Amino acid sequence: MVQTVPCGKEARTHFAFDPAYTSLNHGSYGTYPVEIRSVLREYQERTEARPDFFIRYEYRTHLLDHTREAIAKYLDVPTDTCVLTPNASTGFDTIVRNLEYKRGDVIICCSTVYPAFENTLQYLAETTPVRIRKVEYTLPASDSDICDAFELVLEEISQKRERAKLAVFDTISTLPGVRMPFERLTALCRKNNILSCVDGAHGIGHIPLHLAQLQPDFLVSNCHKWLHVPRGCAVLYVPTHNQYLLNATLPVGIGFVPKDKRNHVIETTAFVANFASVGTLDDSAYLCTPAAIEWRKNIVWGYKTGEEAIIDYIIDLAQQGGRIVATMLGTEVMENAEGTLGNCGMTNVRLPISMNDGDSSDPGQGDKIAAWVNRTMNVEHGIAVNAFPYAGACWVRLSGQIYLELDDFERAGLALHQVCGKVNRGEWDS
Structure with missing residues (x-):
């Protein structure tokens, strides 16, 4: 087992990601460090x-x-x-x-x-x-x-x-x-x-x-x-x-x-x-669960260690990252007046997509647009996100995690801006 693992780019080296792939959708499937992969294989x-x-x-x-x-x-x-x-x-x-x-x-x-x-x-x-x-x-x-x-x-x-x-x-x-x-x-x-x-x-x-x-x-x-x-x-x-x-x-x-x-x-x-x-x-x-719990004790963020470091980092990253992406897209983060909804490691940003374009009579249009956004972000940009329709708008859920930094959210914001532009120009295919 390793000694200390700072959150961010150094933590990413402990995961088996393709160098050209950025996972901002940890919430769907999760992943685990290579040290735990060794335990699994053992x-x-x-x-x-x-x-x-x-x-x-x-x-x-x-x-x-x-x-x-x-x-x-x-x-x-x-x-x-x-x-x-x-x-x-x-x-x-x-x-x-x-x-x-x-x-x-x-x-x-x-x-x-x-x-x-x-x-x-x-x-x-x-x-x-x-x-x-x-x-x-x-x-x-x-x-x-x-x-x-x-x-x-x-x-x-x-x-x-x-x-x-x-x-x-x-x-x-x-x-x-x-x-x-x-x-x-x-x-x-x-x-x-x-x-x-x-x-x-x-x-x-x-x-x-x-x-x-x-x-x-x-x-x-x-x-x-x-x-x-x-x-x-x-x-x-x-x-x-x-x-x-x-x-x-x-x-x-x-x-x-x-x-x-x-x-x-x-x-x-x-x-x-x-x-x-x-x-x-x-x-x-x-x-592998006991080993994973032990491995997490090595994570550090500033003066914080272990569970406190992990939880505080992913929440802070999601909140800051969500605001950055919303600013880049000219939209907003989903949050209530008390600020309680976003007190977690996921953020939801409204996408600048008009849900009335195209065939507005299709009740499944929002799902089709979201699916196209997700696939395009994955296939063309190497970035995993989770777009979804909700309450008449299209949103994207982005996950914070110890292997991510704010520049990952910035790159996602740039890619989402391009992808949403294609949707609004009708350059998408369900």
């Missing part, structure tokens, strides 16, 4: 050298537990409240498809819910008695506006004599990529006796998560996005008192206990064992 080689021995007598007996211990310590919770899944979507499906629903039950989600999660909720509405109710708002809304809209939905559900069973909301939403008032929403759920499910896909390694203080009923978070762990690895947090609600994995593994053999409360060890063997996969990425 575990893969150990697996293939003695498959049965490694999987049965090393991975399942102690290596997986060591990983869970490292994640639990990082999140400030007991080890047996944390299990691993390949991604946050798998963890989310595991939660909501284990719960039992009856007529009158309602699941609440936000209007910026992750599309895959929304699809799962729609599937539940089609196959169970549960009803889905969205909290509607348009960003940039204030934290209070979002929480007020949430409470209004609770009132409407109560007036219909229905029951809010579960509420789903983000730590940081995907598109737009903004920080949500998840702490306040979790407290509102607790106050109103509603199960809280926090979509922390962009949480761990990105913003401080003190789960002992937050006390959500469920939380899922991708380690492979912001914690510098290889894909795919996510943590599913379930406090002991809720573990009886999750009796099966997806797919159902060998640890499943049928109802006629099940007590009301599953022992914690049984809950953990249920997730230890969910079909045969290459789980080497899981085992």
